[in-house]
Each structure stands twice: as C-alpha cells, then as structure tokens.
Amino acid sequence: MDERDWMILQTLYHKKNITKAAQHLFISQPALTNRLQQLEKVFGVQIVNRGRRGVQFTPQGEYLAGCAEDMILTIQKMKENVLNMEGNVAGTIRLGVSNFFTDYKLPNLLKLFKEQYPKIEFKVTTGFSSHVTQLITNQNVHIGFVKGDYNWKGQKRLLFEENICIASKEEIDIRNLPQQPRIDYHTDSQLKASIDGWWSENFTAPPLVNIEVDKADTCKKMVLNGLGYAILPSMILNDVEDLYKIMIKMKNGKPIIRKTWMFYHEDALKLSIVKAFIDFIENTDLENSV
Secondary structure, X not given: OOHHHHHHHHHHHHHOOHXXXXXHHOOOHHHHHHHHHHHHHHHOOOOEEEEOOEEEEOHHHHHHHHHXXXXXXXXXXXXXXXXXXXXXXXXXXXXXXXXXXXXXXXXXXXXXXXXXXXXXXXXXXXXXXXXXXXXXXXXXXXXXXXXXXXXXXXXXXXXXXXXXXXXXXXXXXXXXXXXXXXXXXXXXXXXXXXXXXXXXXXXXXXXXXXXXXXXXXXXXXXXXXOOOEEEEEHHHHOOOOOOEEEEXXXXXXXXXXXXXXXXXXXHHHHOHHHHHXXXXXXXXXXXXXX
C-alpha cells in the first residue's frame, strides 16, 4: 500500500460516499472503486458494505481506516525528516489554527512566509482553540495558534492580547443591556464562560438574545446593520470606526483579556521548516498586521 491508498481509506471513511470521496481526491469514481477492490484483495477482507445510504465500514474496515490516520501522519513525518536532512527549508508545515486567527491573520502571514520560502506548502486545520490544543498535544500539527489559557506543557509564545467589548451601532447604556436585543455567535467555552461570568456579576436578568450566528465576523455584520449589540474581542472591531464600543470589566476593575498563543513541541524545532516559521512569527508584528 502507498500513501494514496491510505488517503482513499481516510477520505472514504469521513465522506461515507464513494462519489463525494472521489471528487475530494480528484479521481474518477470507477478508479476509486477499483482501488478499493484491490485493497480488499490485498487484505483478504471486505472493507465496506455498499448501500443506498452510502458505504458502511465493516469492523475490519474501521480498523484499517483508523490505521490510515496514523500511516498518513507517519509518511508525512518521514518526508519532513528526509527534506530536513538536506538542510533545505522545504516541505509541508502542518498548522492548527483557531477560527478567528484563520479569518483575520493567517492568509497574509502565509503569503509573506511563502514569499521568503517558496518551496514551503501548508496543511491547515481550523477549529475552536480546544480542538487545536488537542491537535498539537497529539502532534497532528507542528504548531498551534490558540486563543485563551489552556493547560499546555510544551513551548509557547504569547502573540498578542485583546480586550472584550460591547459593540453597538448606536450609543448604548450598559445598565439597559438586559432589555436590548443581543446577537450571539458560537465561540469557545473559555470566552463564553468569561462573558457569562461578567454578565452574572452585573445583571440578574438573562440577556435578550434575538439572533445567533456561527461566526464572529457574521455577528459583527449584524451589529453594523443595527440589529442589536454584541460582545466581541476588540481586534475584530479594529477595521470599523462607526461602532459604539465599551470595554467590559469585572467588578474588581480588571478588564476581560483574551490572549492568543503559539504552541509547539521543543522537538519540532529540529525541523528547519518549523524553526523558520516560528522565527518568522516571532519577528512579525501580529497585533497590527492584517
């Protein structure tokens, strides 16, 4: 079996549909089906059952699909180590990135880094910071960019801090928030807990949440259209001037601060591509970069 075979198993396991898996892999459906049949001959077992609802993996197929994740990662690491032996800054760097960092910082950073090192490619996995922390803990990525304070025992660098703000199209009296329409968005549990704690300190009534959206950027656009107020990290508001903003503080006077960190393993610095990227990040003004 080669890397492509493991990729077929991994993709088919996630897609549960031969047509969708073939499209994702940019191969024809007959080619994927033929290769799957060849794999079943190699192992002497049936890997999937085909039905109207897609494909269902047999117990043996479930085991092989689980092995596929490990095998692909092992092959990637082998390639990285071989390229590293030549002393070239080349290969694929694997990044785990929080959703906010992906939307507002990552594209320009990757562009600038690739201008310096054109032989570099990127594999980026995005999600909530809790998921990214798990990825870096399991060494599924070289570097993780997370927001919030997580229990991480490896190497880390504080990249920037930001305040949490109430944002509204019109001036708003903070004492009247429970009666004002609020727009919420899906965020990580740490930030939600901080905002809920602040609310409990200041109000006895629950917030009047009229709109819930999936992303902070969508939430900001709702606020800009006068549909309600929102509680957002300050950095997402830097590119707009016509919003009324109030930095929220706990009753002890301390503002709610959200930190963004870069996590990585010490051993990862042995790879020239990882060291080059970490050096690049540490020498970039991330707080003011777009």
